[in-house]
Amino acid sequence: MKPIYFPEPFRIKSVEPLKMLTREEREEKIAKADYNVFYLASKDVYIDLLTDSGTGAMSSDQWAGVMLGDESYAGADCYFKVQEVAKKIFGMPYIQLVHQGRAAEKVLLPILLNGKKYAISNMHFDTTRAHVELAGARAIDCVVPEALDTTAQYDFKGNMDCKRLEKYINELGAENIGVIIMTITNNSAGGQPVSVKNIRETRAIARKYGIKFMIDAARYAENSYFVKQREPEFKNSSIADIIKASFEDADCFTMSSKKDAIVNMGGLIGCRDKELFELVKQRTISFEGFITYGGMSGRDIEALARGLEEGVDENYLRYRIGQMQYLAARLDEGGIPYQSPVGGHAVFIDAKKLLPHIPYYEFPAQALAIELYREAGIRACDIGSYMLGNDPDTGKQLEAEFEFTRLAIPRRVYTQSHLDVIADALINIKERASSIKGYKIVEEPPILRHFTAKLKPIK
Numbered sequence: 419m420k421p422i423y424f425p426e427p428f429r430i431k432s433v434e435p436l437k438m439l440t441r442e443e444r445e446e447k448i449a450k451a452d453y454n455v456f457y458l459a460s461k462d463v464y465i466d467l468l469t470d471s472g473t474g475a476m477s478s479d480q481w482a483g484v485m486l487g488d489e490s491y492a493g494a495d496c497y498f499k500v501q502e503v504a505k506k507i508f509g510m511p512y513i514q515l516v517h518q519g520r521a522a523e524k525v526l527l528p529i530l531l532n533g534k535k536y537a538i539s540n541m542h543f544d545t546t547r548a549h550v551e552l553a554g555a556r557a558i559d560c561v562v563p564e565a566l567d568t569t570a571q572y573d574f575k576g577n578m579d580c581k582r583l584e585k586y587i588n589e590l591g592a593e594n595i596g597v598i599i600m601t602i603t604n605n606s607a608g609g610q611p612v613s614v615k616n617i618r619e620t621r622a623i624a625r626k627y628g629i630k631f632m633i634d635a636a637r638y639a640e641n642s643y644f645v646k647q648r649e650p651e652f653k654n655s656s657i658a659d660i661i662k663a664s665f666e667d668a669d670c671f672t673m674s675s676k677k678d679a680i681v682n683m684g685g686l687i688g689c690r691d692k693e694l695f696e697l698v699k700q701r702t703i704s705f706e707g708f709i710t711y712g713g714m715s716g717r718d719i720e721a722l723a724r725g726l727e728e729g730v731d732e733n734y735l736r737y738r739i740g741q742m743q744y745l746a747a748r749l750d751e752g753g754i755p756y757q758s759p760v761g762g763h764a765v766f767i768d769a770k771k772l773l774p775h776i777p778y779y780e781f782p783a784q785a786l787a788i789e790l791y792r793e794a795g796i797r798a799c800d801i802g803s804y805m806l807g808n809d810p811d812t813g814k815q816l817e818a819e820f821e822f823t824r825l826a827i828p829r830r831v832y833t834q835s836h837l838d839v840i841a842d843a844l845i846n847i848k849e850r851a852s853s854i855k856g857y858k859i860v861e862e863p864p865i866l867r868h869f870t871a872k873l874k875p876i877k
C-alpha cells in the first residue's frame with residue numbers, strides 16, 4: 419500500500435525563478451569555489467538545502483504585515499502584538515525580542531551561568547555551546563544513546579538521558595551547574611523530537627536540585643507535531659496544548675524565530691520570573707536595542723507575530739513533516755542510508771555508509787555534498803569530520819561520531835518535484851559511489867574552518 423502524504427496547504431502567488439546550470443558549468447563553479455559549498459553563489463544553485471534557518475517563504479498575510487510594521491523606536495504597535503501572541507503560545511509572562519537565536523543566548527546565558535562551571539543539555543546547538551563557553555562554562559551533552567545509532571528505530575531520539583543527567587549532577591555538584599537546557603527538536607541529533615514526558619522528567623530533576631531549566635525552542639512547533647503523532651497521552655491534544663505542556667513550569671526559553679516562526683530574521687527570550695526578566699531587559703538594551711524592538715525592524719516584528727501563529731497550524735505541520743517523510747520514503751526505496759526515522763527539518767544522509775571507501779580524514783560527507791552539486795545543482799553541507807576540524811592541542815584531524823551530509827529543507831519553499839530531484843540525484847550518486855574520491859584541505863583557518871577552507875579532490 420502506498421502511504422499517503424500531505425499536500426501543500428497553500429498555492430503559489432509569487433515565484434522566484436531558478437536556473438539549473440549544465441553539468442560542465444557546475445563542474446567549473448564548484449572548482450572555482452575551491453570545493454567549499456559556502457563559496458558558491460546562490461544563483462548557481464538549483465535547490466538550496468544549506469539551512470532551514472531564515473530561508474522560509476512568508477505568507478501573503480505576513481507580507482501584508484510588513485507594510486503595517488510600526489517603526490517607532492519605543493512602544494510600537496507590532497511590539498504589543500508580538501507580546502500578546504508569544505505569551506499566548508508559550509504561556510510565559512515575560513517576552514523579550516532580540517534579533518536572532520544567538521542574540522538570545524548572548525543576553526540570557528551569562529545571567530544563568532554567572533560564575534557557574536557547567537551547562538547540561540540533551541544537545542547544545544553550536545551557537546549555544548559557543549555562548550556557554552564565552553560565559554566561562556563548559557557545555558555537556560547528555561542525549562539518549564539511541565540517537566547515536568542511525569538505524570535505531572526510536573520515537574524520541576532527541577530525548578535527554580535522565581539517568582546520566584542525574585549522575586552528572588551528583589558528580590559535578592548541583593551548585594556548579596548553572597542551567598539545564600532542553601533543545602526541541604534536538605537539532606544536532608538530526609532534528610529528532612523530544613517527548614513531553616522527557617521534558618517533564620528533566621524539569622523535575624532540575625527542580626529537585628534547584629537548577630534553572632531552559633528550553634532552546636527553535637523548533638517548538640515541529641516538536642509538538644511529533645509529540646501528537648507519537649506520544650499516546652497527546653494524540654487528541656491540539657498543537658497549542660502540547661506547546662503549553664512542553665513549556666509549563668520552564669524557567670525561561672531562547673528561540674531563533676528563523677525556524678518555526680517562518681521569518682527571515684528574529685529571536686525571542688521568554689522568562690517566568692520578573693527578576694530574571696529585569697536582568698534580560700538591561701542586557702538587551704546594551705546589546706540589541708531598546709526593549710520594544712530588540713534589534714528588529716518593526717516590519718519584521720509584525721511578520722513574526724503572524725508567523726508564530728502560522729507555524730503552529732496543524733495542516734501546515736502535517737505538510738511540513740510530510741515533506742520530510744516523503745523524501746525519506748523515496749530514499750528507503752533507493753537504499754540510501756540516513757538518520758532514521760527522519761527528523762523535523764532535515765534529512766541527514768549517512769555518508770559513512772554510502773561512501774565507505776572514503777576515510778574520515780578525506781571527508782566523505784563533504785565529498786557527497788560536492789557530488790550533489792555536480793549531479794543536480796543541489797547545495798547541502800557536511801556535518802562530520804570536515805566540520806569538526808582539528809584537535810586544538812595536537813593539530814590532528816578529529817574523527818566525528820557521524821559523517822552526515824545534511825539536506826535542510828526550507829519551509830514552504832520547494833515542491834514535491836524538487837524533493838524527487840533530490841532523491842533521484844542521490845540514487846544516481848549511489849550507483850557510481852565506488853568511483854567517488856575524497857578531498858584534502860589546502861588552506862584552513864584555525865576555527866570554524868568549514869565556512870572558509872579551500873579543498874582539492876584527491877587524485
Ligand SMILES: *Cc1c(COP(=O)(O)O)cnc(C)c1O
Nearest residue numbers: 518519520543545605636674676
Ligand atoms: C538556529 C538555532 C540557534 C541559533 O539561532 P540563530 O537564529 O541562527 O542565531 C540556536 N539553537 C538551535 C536549536 C537552533 O536551531
